[in-house]
Amino acid sequence: MTEYKPQQLDQKWQAQWTAARAFEVQEDPARPKYYCLEMFAYPSGHAHVGHVRNYIIGDVMARTKRLRGFNVLHPVGWDAFGLPAENAAIKTGTPPETSTFNNIAHMKGQLQRLGVSYAWDREIATCLPEYYKFNQWIFLKMFERGLAYRKRSTVNWCPSCQTVLANEQVVEGACWRCGTVVETRDLEQWFFRITAYADELLQGLETLAGWPEKVVVMQRNWIGRSVGARVRFPIADGAIEVFTTRIDTIHGATFVLLAPEHPLVERFAAESPDPAAFRAALAKFRALDRDARLTGKEGFDTGRTARNPFTGADVPIWVANFVLAEYGTGAIMAVPAHDQRDFDFARKYGLPIRVVVQSGDQTVPAGTMSEASTSYGRLINSGEYDGQESPAVLTRLIADAEERGIGAGEVQYRLKDWGISRQRYWGTPIPIIYCDRDGVVPVPLDQLPVALPKVTAFTGKGDSPLAQVPEFVTTTCPVCGGPARRETDTMDTFVDSSWYFLRFCDPRNTDLPFDPANASYWMPVDFYSGGVEHAILHLLYSRFFTRVLRDVGLVAFDEPFRRLLTQGMVLKDGAVMSKSKGNVVDPDDMLSKYGADALRLYVMFVAPPEKEVEWSDSGLEGSFRFLVRVWRLVDHWAETIGGEGIPPCGDDGTDAERRLRRKTHETIRRVTADIEERMHLNTAVSSLMELVNELYVFSEGTVHGAPSRHPQELGEVERMQSIAALREATDALVLMLSPFAPHAAEEMWQLLGHTESLAQAQWPGFDPAVAQAAEVVVPVQINGKVRARLTVPAATTDDELRALALSDAAVRQHLDGRTVRKVVVAKGPLVSLVVQ
């Protein structure tokens, strides 16, 4: 009797895996590949059990696929650039690279203690020059193609911290760090032209059958494709262009609205009879603009008019807070009768409302409307278009507008180009040089990487920290050799994570981001898991980068991730774990108490992987108890059933033996499907628990002496057949348990006399003939309720079942003289009687 000592097993097997480089892989075209990836981690310091869940989900998939014969790539890396390290440097003076590498070292230890089967030889960290060199390489390729460009744009600025903030760092209009109200500043920024791929990214969503519908929908909404028309409303000296999806309502456009930032607003001010008064109104308006944007409809009259090109009427031009400068043309035609926002605005300022679409039979007079009518219908008050139905009339109106030269069909996207400039230190330098003579000059590819210089003093004040490093800024122009300045902004860290999965295919390449041949072998990622918080940004950017690299010629596919699992968070006391709340469950505490396997098993068993779960100490104990139970069983039988020379199971077993074998094969079928097809890892574990329960039942029924589940009293098996059945069940159990509890499984595999390690083993085979019971229990339903059960040979025909059901005593009692109107024999099998 050996005791289950998980900590010893963890150490022993982790050391063996490391020594044997057990999970390192090479490209091998002869074998089917499987690329299993978890979203790589930001090295924040300590992983909590929420992170652990993600790694273990991936590890269960990776380990299962290895046993299934796949060449499995399961790499690990670090999303190592980012703000927290830099903020820590400002606060404590610890250089970002120091804290980052310390954190990586600690978290790496945690992952290793969990026994995650990573290909450690492929480990990457995005903050290393050998990695970010290729961020720069890709940037330059995009620059070449016009996909990276520079323009002035508005950024968030914290006047107290003297720095730019990302949108995510602005909480309710204030700086996340100091709470100061955030201002906006116009800066020259670099952008990636993701909008060039908007349609392709949208259409590609249709092919993502292995993604959660939720994520697909979120991306579709984020891209936000709108089909409509651009229409010109002439003004005295030019025209205002508006974008509309409802050109069918254009005869009801009774005024035009401009965004406060619209270029014409400034011109109107200058040309107004009283520019000072106009500017005062505008200034007042802009002051309340930020909050008013969210709360209500605000505006003021410019005193000018535009002509509705379809009605010929002159309509007033107003400025309105709710019109967005960055969407469409920054100007809209307002149709108060058929748009709720325009309706509210018209009512507030007494502007005319004109009904032009009739949805029901009766016309609603504009004066009595309580809200806008936004549905399609038959046009009225629309001149020659009266009586036509929208949406069909949309096409005709667009065609007519094109013919008259006043507009054209147009598609708009909510998706905007991706601003990647960050006025921060701890990121990839943008490989651009500014020369007074040659302008914006890309750093030549052979001069990469543009290395991030060491900075010692982090103040958090002023512009980009790199601007304060003269030896970095000062350089020579690659074109003319004259004095020049380097770009001092760094790239958004989302750039780093947009292609790292490709780098894993060839992580040590010094010439290219990766060898196309390697990527062609490993990609796409077959299984990708991570938090749903990346549903849009990271997953959209990665799809964008993949297409860019396709056009550059490095890959030959469009979609990087075949199957996506968004894992749920682990909560403690109903809240997300965080240091400030003091509710963090540290995996290391759990490891020292119960070992890696119990923790792994628990987080897989507690709920389906995509569900949010509440951490439970007693649940973890339950998983530990289960492992002890398995251990005792295997330890007890190992000598009897282990080693060589156990014959395969025959066909002439006793009932108990047949029953155990049936359970074994049924479990193989279920566990395999649960992991590979359904990703229901929780039910895979519960099936294994059932098999263990069955093994204990079998042990009682086939041994000498008093039946007992006391391990000490488990007896001897009498028949070679029983030994064979036990061996089959136990081998299958250990193999199927190994993805979840790899350390205990390796040890038990050895105990059972296997000389090769689990790394060389194969997943157990499923035999449907064995899983098939000789006798089946067939429920009999009467009017939908089960009233009897028939135990019949599996081969019983439908006709026989029908006859047996009708003659069954319990059934007859329930029929009680009533007439049977219909008998259905369904697959299952199951007999259903309809009785009147």
Next chain:
RNA sequence: GCGGAAGUGGCGGAACGGCAGACGCGCUAGCCUCAGGAGCUAGUUGGAGCAAUCCAGUGGAGGUUCGAAUCCUCUCUUCCGCACCA
């Protein structure tokens, strides 16, 4: 407001139109123990019954079906995402 997902025992959850509550946690009783926060056995949706068994039951109301937790319609609730996108 729009969009998405989900409502099943005391709890986490099973059940891919066919026996509701698998598996586990917790709880109850018992066994074993010097002892036990160990192990084992039995029970554990509610109601009725000594019992076999019967009745009700998957947020609510309808519907489709021989048969619905599952599909459809409406409705309530919760969570998540986007939030003036013209």
